Amino acid sequence: MDIKHFLITILSGLVGTVAMTLFMYLYSYVSHSFTKVIHILGNMLVGESNFYSPGKNALIVGIAAHFGVGVLFSFAYFLLWNWGFFQINLVDSIIIGVISGVLAVAAWKSYLTLHSSPPQFSELNYFLALFLAHIVFAVVSVNVFQIITDNPELWYQLQEEAKLSQ
Template sequence: MNFILKIIVAAVCATTVMTAFSYAISFIFKRNYKEPALLNRVLDQLQFFPFPAKRNSLVGWVLHYLIGLGLTILAVFIIYLTDWQFTRLYGIGYGFVAGIIGILSWKWMLKMHSYSPRIDVEGYFEQLLVAHILFGWSLAGFYNLL
C-alpha cells in the first residue's frame, strides 16, 4: 500500500475506534463526551470562524478527523526519526501523551471561550485520556496491518 494512503487509512480507522469509544461512554454514562459535537459547540461561538458549526455539523467531524490525521503523521514521524518500533506498547505510550495534550488543549479552549459547553469536565478528561490511549493502541495495530 502507498505510504501516504497507509497513513490516511490508519488515521481514519484509529480515529473511528476512539470516537466509537467516546460515543459508547457517552451513551453508558448519559453524558456528552462526543468530541465532534463538543468541537461544534465551541466553534459555533467563535466570531471569526467562517463556517456554521451547529451541534450536528460536519465541521466538528472534519476537524476531529484532521486532528487524528495530524496525530498519526506525528506518530509515524517519531518512528522514522528514532530507532523505535511501531508496537502496540509504543501506541499506548503515544496515546497517553496525546491524551495529556488533548486534555490541556480542551482546558485552554474551555477557559478561553466565553461560552463553554456544559459538560462533566472531570469525567470528560478521564474518558478523553482513555480514548487517546485506545487511539494510539489501535493506530499501531492498523498501521502494522496495512
C-alpha cells in the first residue's frame, strides 16, 4: 500500500464514520430510541453510568474509539478489495455493509453482555440502527474511495497481469 492509498483509505473511513454517526443520531431522533453510538461507547469504555448525558472524557473516548474502528473497517475493505473478494462498486459495498452490520451487531451484543453495567435501552432498535448504519458506512466509504481513486492498482489485478505477461 502506497502513501496515497493509505491516506485515501483513512479519509474514506473517516467520511464513512461521519455518515454512519449521522444516521445513528437521525435514527435516534426519528425513532425516539437511544442509538447515539458515541455516547454509549464512550460511557461504556470509561465506566460512566450516565449514558444519556456523557461527560467530556466519555465523549472524547467515544469519538476516538468510534472513528478508530471506522478507519479499521475501511482498511479491512481495502484488504478485501486487494485480495479480490469484492469489487469497488455499489452492489459489493452493500454486501460489505451487510456483513459488517452483522459482525457489528454480534460484537456489540457480546460487549453489552460482558460489560459490568451496560446501559438500559432498546437493544432491538439499537441493533437495527447499527446494522443499517453499517450499510450506510460501507456505501459512503467505498464511494469516497472510488471517487478519489480513479484507477486503484489492486494487488490481485497486478498479480493476474503479471501471470498473463509471462
